[in-house]
Amino acid sequence: MVRPKRVAPALACALTLSATVALGQSNNAYRSTDVVAGKPHRLGVYGNVQKDCTSGPLPTVRVVTPPKHGELNVRSGKLKAGRISRCPKLEATAQGIFYTASPTYKGVDEVSYEVKSASGKVENHTVRITVKDALTPDANPDQDAEL
Numbered sequence: 550m551v552r553p554k555r556v557a558p559a560l561a562c563a564l565t566l567s568a569t570v571a572l573g574q575s576n577n578a579y580r581s582t583d584v585v586a587g588k589p590h591r592l593g594v595y596g597n598v599q600k601d602c603t604s605g606p607l608p609t610v611r612v613v614t615p616p617k618h619g620e621l622n623v624r625s626g627k628l629k630a631g632r633i634s635r636c637p638k639l640e641a642t643a644q645g646i647f648y649t650a651s652p653t654y655k656g657v658d659e660v661s662y663e664v665k666s667a668s669g670k671v672e673n674h675t676v677r678i679t680v681k682d683a684l685t686p687d688a689n690p691d692q693d694a695e696l
Contacts, residue, residue: 576670581677587652588683591695592621592676594628595664596643602636606667607644613673614661618680619650621660645695650680 584590597605610623624647627640646662658678665671 589649592646604642609665611663618654618658
């Protein structure tokens with residue numbers, strides 16, 4: 550059995566190489582993050598990069614537990630060239646998972662979602678989110694608001 554390799558770890562991505570994977574194989578990931586109320590925050594980016602450096606079929610994303618104090622969105626787009634070191638010219642097609650807390654909420658929220666690759670591998674993600682007030686307005690756009 551060939552195991553998928555992770556690439557672009559600095560992105561907190563799960564872009565996986567195409568491989569033969571047993572159906573029903575799953576991984577669970579638990580993590581936490583801090584966000585600013587009312588601002589979109591990227592929780593993850595998921596795609597499929599083939600061995601020949603082309604984009605493969607996108608994984609299916611399913612929300613398991615929606616947030617109680619905000620919203621969760623899935624957006625499709627392209628990663629900038631150079632984000633995947635093995636394929637520096639590829640602008641890979643990917644899906645981003647974004648959380649936006651209600652503008653007036655401060656506290657803890659939690660979301661769970663499932664990512665299923667075209668090969669059948671399933672990743673379950675649970676994210677504990679601490680929503681904070683914006684102390685000062687940002688002069689620069691939030692890098693976690695884009696793919």
